[in-house]
Amino acid sequence: MIRYVAGRLCYRGYATQIFLKMEFTQANYPDSLPSLNNHLSVRSYITDYKLNPLDLLVFKKVSQCNTSNFPHVTRWARHVTSVSGTPGAMAPVPAEPRTAEQVQAKKELICRNLQETVGEDRLETILKERDVKIYWGTATTGKPHIAYFVPMIKLADFLKAGCEVTVLFADLHGYLDNMKAPWELLQLRAKYYEAVIKAMLKSLDVPLEKLKFVTGTDFQLSREYTLDVYRLSSVVTDHDARKAGAEVVKQVAHPLLSGLLYPGLQALDEEYLGVDAQFGGVDQRKIFMFAEKYLPLLGYKKRIHFMNPMIPGLTGDKMSSSDPDSKIDLIDPPAAVKKKINKAFCEPGNVTNNGLLSFSEFVIFPYLGKGEFEIKRKPEHGGDVSYSTFEELKEAYRTEQIYPLDLKTAVATYINQLLGPIVKEFQSKELKKLSSQAYPVANTKGGKTAEPERPVDISRIDIRVGKIVNIEPHPDADSLYVEKIDVGEAEPRTVISGLRKFVPQDKLDGALVAVVCNLKPANMRGIKSQGGNATLCIRQRSHNSRSTDSARGQQTGGEDNERHVH
Secondary structure (H helix, E strand, C coil), rough: CCCEEEEEEECCCEEHHHHEEEEEECCHHHHHHHHHHHHHHCCCCCCCCCCHHHHHHHHHHCCCCCCCCCCCHHHHHHEEEEHHHCCCCCCCCCCCCHHHHHHHHHHHEEEEECCEEEEEHHHHHHCCCCCCCCCCCCEEECCHHHHHHHHHHHHHHHHCCCCEEEEEEEEHHHHHHCCCHHHHHHHHHHHHHHHHHHHHHHHHHCCCCHHEEEEEEHHCCCHHHHHHHHHHHHCCCCCHHHHHHHCCCCCCCCHHHHHHHHHHHHHHHHHHCCCCCEEEEEEHHHHHHHHHHHHHCCCCCCCCEEEEEEEECCCEEEECCCCHCCEECCHHHHHHHHHHHHCCCCCCCCCCCHHHHHHHHHHHHHHHHHCEECCCCCCHCCCCECCCCHHHHHHHHHHCCHHHHHHHHHHHHHHHHHHHHHHCCCCCCCHHHHHHCCCCCCCCCHHEEEECCCCHHHHHHHHEEEEEEEEEEECCCCCCCEEECCCCCCCCCCEECCCCCCCCCHHCCCCCCEEEEECCCCCCCCCCEEECCCCEEEEEECCCCCEECCCCCEEEEEEEEEEEEC
16 A cells, blocks of 8 residues: 655755655555545646656556546646656567558558648657557537538547547637637537547548547646636747638637737647647648647657548538538438539539549548449449449549449438438437527627528628629630729729620620629639629620520520620
C-alpha cells in the first residue's frame, strides 16, 4: 500500500512539495479515482514537473483502471507517460521490429486517397516501431452533412492500419468561430455530433470500440492548457493567427479576438491529446503549418499532418453546413435526397468540378470495397452498366457514355443506402428531442415564432435592365460566355451565360439585358456568376428565329422578338 505519493513542482524558481494523500491498495484503486481526480484538478505539472519513483508506481497502477470519467487523472497519466523517459511507467511493451513490407503496407493504407501528407519521414520512423496515434477533430457548429462521410472513410482506413484513433468534438472551437455554436448550446451540440458521427461509423461498419471519443471542454479548460494558450499568445503574431484561420474561421470585416485564438487551440490539441498526427481536410493546411511552426517554440514536438481533399458541394462550391443548397443532411429522407441530387450541378463530360463524381471517388467506391458501381438504365437508354474502379466511371462520364441523369440516379441510390441506418436511428424520441434542442428553430424577438415564408410570386424577383459592356468566351467551357453587365451599380456584374453555341459574340456585345439580381451567386466552371445564371437577353429580329432554354439544353420555336433565357 502506498500512503503518500510525493512529487516536486518546479516553475519560475519555486519548488512546492505536493502530497497525494490517497489510500492505494489492489482492492481500492478504482474507488480512489474520484478523490484523486479532485485532488489533481488543482495541481499543475506545467513543463518542469519532476517525477519520482512513487509517481511512476502509482500511475502505472492507475493505467490498469478505466479513467475515461476522470479527465484530470487521464491528463496526468498521459503526461507521466510522455515525460517519464523510461519503459515501464505506462509505456507499451516494445513490439517485434517490423519488416519493410509491413511498414509499407500500413503506410499505403494510411495515405490512401489523401491529397497531402506533411511529415512522411516521421510516419515511417514511427511505423517501424509501433502503430500511429491519430486524431480527427470537428467543431460542433452546423448539422453534419454527407461530406462527413469523406473523413469517416479515412478513419476506417486508419483503423484497418492498426492506428489508435481519437475523435475530438471541438465544442469550444465552435464557440470561438464567430460564435457559430452559442455557449448555452455547446453541450447539446457536442452530444448531437457524437450521436450522428457514431451512427455514420456504424453505417460504414466501423467498430466503435476501437475509437476514442473526447469533448474539447473536457481538457481545454484545465490550468495547464490555459497557461499554454497564454504562452502561445506571447509568441504568435496577429498576422500568423489571421493567416492560419483564413480557410476555416469565418471571415468578417471586424474579426473577434476569439477567431484569432482558434488556430492556437487546434495546435495545442495535438499535444494534449497525446497523438503523433492530426487528420483533416486540406482547408486546414494553414492551421497545420501554424502548428508545425509554433509547437516547437513551446517545447513540443512537430506532428504529422494528413489532409483529405475537399469535395465540391451540389452547387459546385465547397459543401457547407451554412449553405443548404450545397448539401444533403444526414437525416434527409430518400425523397429529399433524390430531389437535391436531381438539382445538383452536373455538366455533361465535366469531371473536374463535379461533386457527384468526387463523392463517388472518396466515399462510394471505398464503401463498396471490391463491389462494382452499378447504374440501372432502361434497355432503350443503353441498359445497365457497372464499373469496378473509379477511373472507369470517370472516363465513361468524360466521354459521355453515361449522362448526368445516369450518375445522379446511381449516386442517390448509394447515398440513401448509407443514410438508411442513420435516418432509422434518429427516429427515436430521444434523438429527435436532442436534435430540436441542439438546433432550435429561430424565433423573432419577444419569443414569438417567425412569420411563415412569403408565397413565391413575381414581386420577389429583383429584375433590372443592364447593358453588356464586355463579353468573352469562358476559358474552360465551350458553351459559355463570361459577360460584364452594367446594372447601375458601382461595378459591373459578372454573369455566365449559355448562349455561346446559339448567338455570336459580336451580336451580344452592347446588348440590353434584364438581369435577375437577387439570386444567390453560382460557381460556373471556376468563375462566380453574379446574375444567378438568369439573364434575359432582348434583341429585335426581323425574321423568324428560335429561343433557347440553355438551362434545359432544348430548342423551341420562337417569334420575331427573340428572347434568350439563360
